Amino acid sequence: MPLPRYALAPTHLTGDVFGWQLNRDGRFLDCHEAFQEDFDRDVEAAMDWAEHIIGSRQDWRHTRAGGSDRWISAHGPQSKDDDRAAVDADVLRGLEPGTLLVAVGPGGAGKSTFAAEGAIGMVVCLDSLRREIGGDAGDQSITPAAVERQNALLEKHLSTGTTVFLDSTNVEAHIRAALVHQARRHGRPIVALRFLPSLDTCRSRNRTRPPNRQVPDDVLAWQHSLAHEATPQALLAEGFTAAHDIATNRP
Numbered sequence: 001m002p003l004p005r006y007a008l009a010p011t012h013l014t015g016d017v018f019g020w021q022l023n024r025d026g027r028f029l030d031c032h033e034a035f036q037e038d039f040d041r042d043v044e045a046a047m048d049w050a051e052h053i054i055g056s057r058q059d060w061r062h063t064r065a066g067g068s069d070r071w072i073s074a075h076g077p078q079s080k081d082d083d084r085a086a087v088d089a090d091v092l093r094g095l096e097p098g099t100l101l102v103a104v105g106p107g108g109a110g111k112s113t114f115a116a117e118g119a120i121g122m123v124v125c126l127d128s129l130r131r132e133i134g135g136d137a138g139d140q141s142i143t144p145a146a147v148e149r150q151n152a153l154l155e156k157h158l159s160t161g162t163t164v165f166l167d168s169t170n171v172e173a174h175i176r177a178a179l180v181h182q183a184r185r186h187g188r189p190i191v192a193l194r195f196l197p198s199l200d201t202c203r204s205r206n207r208t209r210p211p212n213r214q215v216p217d218d219v220l221a222w223q224h225s226l227a228h229e230a231t232p233q234a235l236l237a238e239g240f241t242a243a244h245d246i247a248t249n250r251p
Contacts, residue, residue: 098161105195106223107215108205126168138212158186171226180239189241
């Protein structure tokens, strides 16, 4: 099987945000804001970042074909499992300590499953906090108190430099803006992980949940629409350090 062809390019991401975009065989993988002011050092840092995503060292070749700078690699060793799941695992292995990971996705998108299966570190889950406070993870009347508790926990972890994964929908831009502000205030990286399987998949998973945790169908469709609009480029423009699409292959 031929090795995948990766392309790493400096690019104007959106708004005033400049950085890097990584593609595989012409398909978008991930993007990241610039690392260093000095361009040569920025190139080296971008290559390190890309190799964390790919999961192996690469032999990068510079080209200006088409008039723009790019670094192409098709000669590095193939990783053990060269699919999107391998990419996702290396996102976690390459994290800077003290990173705030923010899940972005509708109900049933696989956020909690990812948290349970990934070696993320500390997990702050809004459903769990609702259960702790009121005994019912699905009781939305407890949400304000659970969010207050969530923010206090984030404040604690950010102040101590603990890597933490926020397991909640975070599909609304104003909620994400508050999280970006909180992370930046502590000087911590904040990385968005977008979970966006098909709406039918989310609906199917939602139906298997206990009745008290099922999301109304119209709310689920609204959440899915907002998550779809939160592209990696849009998330970078909001102030996230990096943004990744996470594949969840479970039915």
